[in-house]
Amino acid sequence: MDSLCIHYHRDFDGLCSAAILAALLRDQRGEECTWESVNYDQRRDWENFGAGTRFAIVDFHFHPEAEYWFDHHPTTFLTPQLRTLYSPSARWAWDEASPSCPPLILRHAREHWGYEPSARFEEMARWSDIVDAARYDSVDQAIFGDEPALRIARALTVAPNNDWIDGLVGTLIAQDLEQVASSATVEKAHQRAARNRDRALEQFPQTVIGEREGVLLYDASSSKIRRERFAAFYHHSRVHYAVGVIPTRSGFHVTCGENPWNPPGAGGCHIGEIMERYGGGGHRAVGGANPDSLDDARRVAAEIAGELASALSPS
Ligand SMILES: [Mn+2]
16 A cells, blocks of 8 residues: 555644654554655645645645645635535545644544654644744743744745755654754754845835834835744834735735734724725734735735724723
């Protein structure tokens, strides 16, 4: 029989999910797996994904041919038809209330396979919740935290290539977070990521257009500007929202997020619903859209900032 390949989302909780499932299948079922990350481009021909192979998917879209599938994303079903093909089973689980994917795999393994997870995997699950749901204690922890999980997550932002990431999954199967974070290759990437972060924090103030009613608007569309996800809240801890324009590989992206350490409260809006009106999407607290041109992106960002400011305005 062909070996089973675990396809995983290329981020911290996706890597941990792949490592945990690989260890589980090896220990519980004698199944020696391979693993390979997936990207969003592969959704285009989703019907034929993995055709003719044995595969599992973690922290990514539902596929009816997956032997094992675990996810926590509310947007996991690419079509209503795919939604009808899912029902919970001994090999599939979906829980959109889970802040990240690893805890639901461990819970499932406990309930269905009688598995008692090691402290190592419990630790990965705990940190996955913090990283994936941005449940950091403070903006300082999010940006500068040097706990092993946070160093690994930061190193991932400068991953040299996909093979390197697959290699990391292999080490997470056998070692704890501290050992993986201290390896020479992760340490080297982390140092580079930390330099990028410092540069991004330095550059952010020049991108700010203005602030009104606790809504910060910025334009980081220049490709010369490094990006740090929480730079806006690091420099402007009192704002409730940040709305900005950033470059993508093929155009421009309008990104908007609540300040996790100073949420908007009663006047707050559902960002994902606002973004849907601009052809994008997201959750209540964070979302984005990809307008056709830079001018459009700037106009959309300004409009959204205005809408959020009006909602927060006391009058
Ligand atoms: Mn993920």
